[in-house]
Amino acid sequence: MAHIPDGVLATPILIGGAVVTVAAVTVAVHRLRSEQIPQAAVMAAAFFVASLISVPVGVSSVHLLLNGLMGLLLGWAAVPAILIALILQAVFFGYGGLLVMGVNAMNIVLPALVCALFLRGFLRHSNPKGAFVIGAIGGASAVAMTGLLLCAALAMSGNAFVPAAKILLATFIPLAFVEAVVTGATLSFIKRVAPELLFMREAAYGQV
Amino acid sequence: MNGLTLQLGDDQLSWLTQRDPRTRIITAMLFSLVTVSLNHPALLTAALMIAIATALAAGLRPSLLLNRILALEAFMLVMLALLPFTTPGAAVFTLGPLTATEEGLTLALTIALKANSVVLMLLALVGTLEPVVLGHALARLHVPPKLVHLFLLTVRYISVLHQEYQSLRRAMRARAFMPGSNFHTWRSLGNLLGMLLVRSLERSQRVMAAMKCRGFDGRFFLINELYWQWRDSLMLCVALPTLGTLVTLELLL
Numbered sequence: 324m325a326h327i328p329d330g331v332l333a334t335p336i337l338i339g340g341a342v343v344t345v346a347a348v349t350v351a352v353h354r355l356r357s358e359q360i361p362q363a364a365v366m367a368a369a370f371f372v373a374s375l376i377s378v379p380v381g382v383s384s385v386h387l388l389l390n391g392l393m394g395l396l397l398g399w400a401a402v403p404a405i406l407i408a409l410i411l412q413a414v415f416f417g418y419g420g421l422l423v424m425g426v427n428a429m430n431i432v433l434p435a436l437v438c439a440l441f442l443r444g445f446l447r448h449s450n451p452k453g454a455f456v457i458g459a460i461g462g463a464s465a466v467a468m469t470g471l472l473l474c475a476a477l478a479m480s481g482n483a484f485v486p487a488a489k490i491l492l493a494t495f496i497p498l499a500f501v502e503a504v505v506t507g508a509t510l511s512f513i514k515r516v517a518p519e520l521l522f523m524r525e526a527a528y529g530q531v
Numbered sequence: 532m533n534g535l536t537l538q539l540g541d542d543q544l545s546w547l548t549q550r551d552p553r554t555r556i557i558t559a560m561l562f563s564l565v566t567v568s569l570n571h572p573a574l575l576t577a578a579l580m581i582a583i584a585t586a587l588a589a590g591l592r593p594s595l596l597l598n599r600i601l602a603l604e605a606f607m608l609v610m611l612a613l614l615p616f617t618t619p620g621a622a623v624f625t626l627g628p629l630t631a632t633e634e635g636l637t638l639a640l641t642i643a644l645k646a647n648s649v650v651l652m653l654l655a656l657v658g659t660l661e662p663v664v665l666g667h668a669l670a671r672l673h674v675p676p677k678l679v680h681l682f683l684l685t686v687r688y689i690s691v692l693h694q695e696y697q698s699l700r701r702a703m704r705a706r707a708f709m710p711g712s713n714f715h716t717w718r719s720l721g722n723l724l725g726m727l728l729v730r731s732l733e734r735s736q737r738v739m740a741a742m743k744c745r746g747f748d749g750r751f752f753l754i755n756e757l758y759w760q761w762r763d764s765l766m767l768c769v770a771l772p773t774l775g776t777l778v779t780l781e782l783l784l
Contacts, residue, residue: 328607329567330645352677357749360677361742364684365692365735369727371685372692378720379712396728403678407685414657414665417650421563477610483618483638487610501717508721513729520732 325388325469326412326427329420333480340476341425344406347432351402359400366397367404371411378505380497388498391465392506394435395443395458396513396521401435426476434468446510447522454514455507462506463499470495547589547766548659552668554763555656558770563649565774569781572637575644578777582648586655596651607646614639662686667753680751684738688731695730699723 332340355363370389377384393401406428412418419427438461445457474488513521547555566578586596616626620634657665663683670679703723710716 328642328646329563329649330642331610348678352675355677355681357677357680357747358739360680361684361738362732362735364681365688365731365738366728367681367685368688368692369731371689372696373724373727375693376696376720376724379710379716381712392724403681404685407678407682410682411662411686411689414653414660415662417654417658420646420649421560421653422567422649483614483635484610486617487613490609490613504714504717505721505724508718509725509728512722512725516725517729517732520729 325430325473326409326419327423327473327476329423331480331484332423332426332476336426336476336480337422338425340423340427340429344425344428344432347402347429347436348406351399354399355403363397363400363404366393366400367407370404371408374408378501380501385498385501387502387505388431388466388469389462389502389506390431390435390469391438391461391463391502392458392509394438394465395446395461395506395510398439398443399436401439402432405431405435430469430472430476433472434465437468438465449514451511451514455511458507458510459503463503466495466499466502470499545588545590546762547585547656549762550766551757551759551763552657552660552664553671553757553759554766555660556665556668556672558766559653559656561770561774562652565777566645566648566652569645569777570641571781571784572640572644574777574781574784575641575648579644579648579651581773582651582655586651589655589659591655591659611639611643614642668757670753671757676751679753683751688734691734692727692731696723696727699726 370393373389374386377386390401390405393404397404409419409424409428409431413420413424442457442461446454449457470492474492477484477488477491562578562582566575569575569578583596587593615623615631615635615638616629618632618635618638620632622630623633623636624631660668663686666679666683666686669682670676700723703719708719710720
């Protein structure tokens with residue numbers, strides 16, 4: 324859904340996206356402690372699998388983006404997780420491209436970080452209903468932000484892309500709606516079933 | 532999903548797929564860089580031909596190639612279809628109120644050629660690697676070690692969690708769940724995702740405990756050694772002049 328192929332965007336946009344992504348990944352990798360790696364990896368794999376689910380919407384179906392949920396659950400660790408998922412999708416499925424990787428990653432990573440910074444704090448003391456609301460806000464706003472970033476990247480690369488970008492933005496509206504419901508349901512489920520897993524600062528050694 | 536690697540044809544060990552992963556990654560990157568910087572449609576067609584030839588030489592099945600060429604994402608198809616009408620320039624033909632321009636057609640063609648060339652070359656050279664080998668090659672190319680560990684563990688757990696997902700989906704089907712476009716479906720899928728994540732997190736605790744038992748201290752030893760052979764240098768010796776010729780022709784034309 325959010326993969327721009329190579330050959331579309333202008334060079335300054337490509338460079339800008341690459342710089343932002345490299346900076347975000349550098350900070351995220353620096354903050355990722357080695358004890359957290361298995362946890363982040365298993366979550367990244369879970370999100371990769373989840374992005375393969377096709378969800379029916381109206382007459383069509385969509386694949387979930389889940390960057391809001393990743394930001395809410397993983398915080399900064401969402402950045403390398405998203406990057407790895409994008410590399411796997413580009414290299415083995417042929418979605419997106421090589422030089423646009425920076426821009427594609429930036430479009431998904433920045434909204435995830437925004438969700439992590441502004442909404443993660445509320446999650447700690449919320450009840451399951453509150454978690455649904457937080458998830459819905461996070462899921463919808465992350466998808467909306469990704470859509471806007473994607474369209475901005477296209478529009479800044481040439482005026483000829485603007486009509487296509489508008490159509491693209493319209494397709495993000497149903498996705499944002501579905502993503503809100505799914506993200507909300509996921510968070511309230513975790514809050515009900517295993518609230519201790521939401522804020523695992525320390526990986527629990529031995530505790531099996 | 533039995534694995535991430537692409538389905539290769541009968542002769543799985545072609546000359547290209549035996550080359551050092553680093554050679555293949557570097558060649559694919561250089562090829563993308565050159566292809567994206569080209570503008571002349573004839574040269575881009577040549578680049579696409581090179582990509583197709585490489586893909587066939589690497590043993591990708593032609594049906595897969597055709598799939599990849601045709602299966603650009605829907606929004607890309609919309610964009611390519613709109614571009615001739617939204618670019619200002621000399622009119623070629625009109626379709627109702629819309630006028631297609633020569634510049635627009637050229638732009639759409641250029642983008643389609645570039646996108647497909649890069650993707651095919653990437654699939655041919657890097658997509659045919661085992662994901663684990665790709666991880667090791669990235670480490671040898673000085674990608675930060677933590678990122679490489681994360682990559683290797685993620686690849687390891689994708690197939691495990693996909694099985695977990697399928698068993699959860701089977702359980703839902705056994706309870707007569709039919710996906711449709713409604714709140715019930717979306718909430719159920721949210722619960723499914725929540726269960727998948729809870730199980731994943733519990734699994735990650737067991738994994739971490741097991742790794743601690745084996746003395747994990749943040750270093751993940753990459754056992755397989757990659758040896759650069761003269762054939763790898765030969766591959767670069769063929770690739771570099773070809774790419775150089777493309778760039779020179781682009782500057783001359």
